[in-house]
Amino acid sequence: MPVYPLPAWLSRFVGREKEIAEIQEQISRTRLLTLTGPGGSGKTRLAAKVAAAIAAATAEEEARTGKFRDGVCFVELAAVQKGDLLPQSTLLALGLEETPGQPVSSWLVAHLRLKSILLVLDNCEHLVDACARFANALLGSCPDLHILATSREPLRITGEMIRLVPPLSIPEWQPGSPVEDFLRAEAVQLFADRARLVSPGLEINAGNAPAVMRICRQLDGMPLALELAAARANVLSLEEIAARMAEPARLLVNPDHLAAPRQQTMQAALDWSYVLLEPAEQRLFWQLSVFNGGFPLAAAEAVGAGDGIEPAEILGLLSRLVDKSLVSHQTDDTPAAVSRYRMLEVVRQYGLERLKAAGEELAIRRRHFDWCVELVQQASFTNRERGVWIARIEQELPNLRQAFAWSLAV
Ligand SMILES: Nc1ncnc2c1ncn2[C@@H]1O[C@H](COP(=O)(O)OP(=O)(O)OP(=O)(O)O)[C@@H](O)[C@H]1O
Ligand SMILES: [Mg+2]
Known part of the structure; x- marks a missing residue:
């Protein structure tokens, strides 16, 4: 299987085993699967993990399913500003160069037409209509192509399967219950991992578990919000973080009262983080x-x-x-x-x-x-x-x- 570069992170990936397995299975049967959810909910990270799992599939599995024998290619679109640039960005991600005199899209189709490949189109939301047209055209011309998209909103084309990226699992904590169970919750794992980066000796124990549970609840298990809160563990105690999280900074530039609750959570976490800057x-x-x-x-x-x-x-x-x-x-x-x-x-x-x-x-x-x-x-x-x-x-x-x-x- 040809290997295209996949994005890499320095920070640890947490949980999502069930989602990864399900998406991996679904994407081999669905031509277009879109991961949706508000900003900071972990769509990109999850899509990259699925891509890596598929790219790492053994030759045996590949022979069994016959899927994606031509590889998994990750196309980052966050910085692409115009819909016209989608074919070019994809070509670049595939390591191909434009051919003078040939329109980029037909060159792309010619390249992909007979291939069994998974394209990950990451961060489509700012170009959602253009991405929808682009995906539709490619899927229509390349019968073995599959697309995994991440977008804050669905592309809304026929045949699209939509999966909302769920919050990280949030723990229950009852005094007297084992801390090990509490530590297994994904939100706690993420929070603890990032907090330890800035406060290496930090231990989550029966004493501070209630504060960690309040932080995870308050932040709706949103990964980016948890990271922003954890980054303060070097100067604030977990109790202090929990107390501050309970009263959002209320700085919203464009308070959007209709925004989904998890979106509001993200805004509040950003406000909180911003207000604490010098x-x-x-x-x-x-x-x-x-x-x-x-x-x-x-x-x-x-x-x-x-x-x-x-x-x-x-x-x-x-x-x-x-x-x-x-x-x-x-x-x-x-x-x-x-x-x-x-x-x-x-x-x-x-x-x-x-x-x-x-x-x-x-x-x-x-x-x-x-x-x-x-x-x-x-x-x-x-x-x-x-x-x-x-x-x-x-x-x-x-x-x-x-x-x-x-x-x-x-
Ligand atoms: N399962 C996870 N384990 C560890 N870190 C995670 C996980 N999911 C998300 N993160 C971290 O949370 C942050 C937000 O994740 P990500 O960029 O994937 O969100 P997104 O939904 O793609 O956001 P956007 O809509 O802005 O593109 C990142 O710093 C990412 O590393
Ligand atoms: Mg993203």
């Missing part, structure tokens, strides 16, 4: 949300420095945002090995709201644009450096496209 961290947080598809440190310095903040201070502030789970650090596999930072989509959208509310959007988008222009000007395509620069530019395409679109619109 003013300089808050500022950098909203500024960094302009980046689309991640950014290197130099970019954060270019956008975040100014107005009394020196470029040298950015790394310290950025690492505090990483500690608080608002930004993640990614190991880089490009030849230049430059560290890269990223925000989860739901976190980035939240940051953008704060940026607008702060009245800084225009200034920050301009700095983002200037950084992009400078990057392109520096690019050198001499023989020796060509490969490195092509990889650099490819990596920044979502940022470059966004800056370009912005400059045309202002």
Whole structure:
């Protein structure tokens, strides 16, 4: 089976055994399966786990089912801004290059037509109509193709099977019951794992279990909310976290009273996490949300420095945002090995709201644009450096496209 790169996380994956097994089984019988749920509920992580399980299927299983003998390919769409770019992004994920003179979509269909492949289309929600058309067209032309999509809303095309990603299991705690049972609940496992990253000696025991149960309940078993709460275990006791979670920060920029309860939970957890930032961290947080598809440190310095903040201070502030789970650090596999930072989509959208509310959007988008222009000007395509620069530019395409679109619109 050909191997396409699957996304990797540094943090531990927790639970979901039943979902993984069921989805793995369903996707071999369903041509389009969409995992839905609010931002931060764990759709991407679950889809990646299913993809990895299928990719790891033994040759024996493959021979038995005959499915996906041509591999599993993960297409990240969060940073793709226009529906027209879906075929191109998929082609890139498949490791193929465009052929001059041939429309990308027909080249893609020609490549996939006789293949038994699973495409994971991750984070479709911002392009839901375009994704629906794209998926429909591909499935119609490629009889052995299957698609696993993640999206906050379904694609709504004929034949789509929809699965709502459930909350992580939330524990029951009765005084006197064994702590081991309590520790088996998925929400507790996730919370405890992330809390131990910042507070290594932390033990969950009969004494603090009631506080952990309240945190898990309050956060509806939402993975990202649990991570944000756990990131504070270095400065707050579990009792304090539980008490603070009980009174949401009530900062909602656009309070949407019709939003589903788990969506409201996520907003409240983000508010909570945001309010606890120092003013300089808050500022950098909203500024960094302009980046689309991640950014290197130099970019954060270019956008975040100014107005009394020196470029040298950015790394310290950025690492505090990483500690608080608002930004993640990614190991880089490009030849230049430059560290890269990223925000989860739901976190980035939240940051953008704060940026607008702060009245800084225009200034920050301009700095983002200037950084992009400078990057392109520096690019050198001499023989020796060509490969490195092509990889650099490819990596920044979502940022470059966004800056370009912005400059045309202002
Ligand atoms: N089962 C799990 N085990 C460990 N961590 C998880 C699990 N599920 C989710 N997470 C973590 O929770 C956070 C949110 O998960 P994820 O990005 O998968 O959510 P999502 O539903 O795809 O959100 P969005 O709609 O914004 O794309 C991530 O940091 C992820 O690593
Ligand atoms: Mg996602």
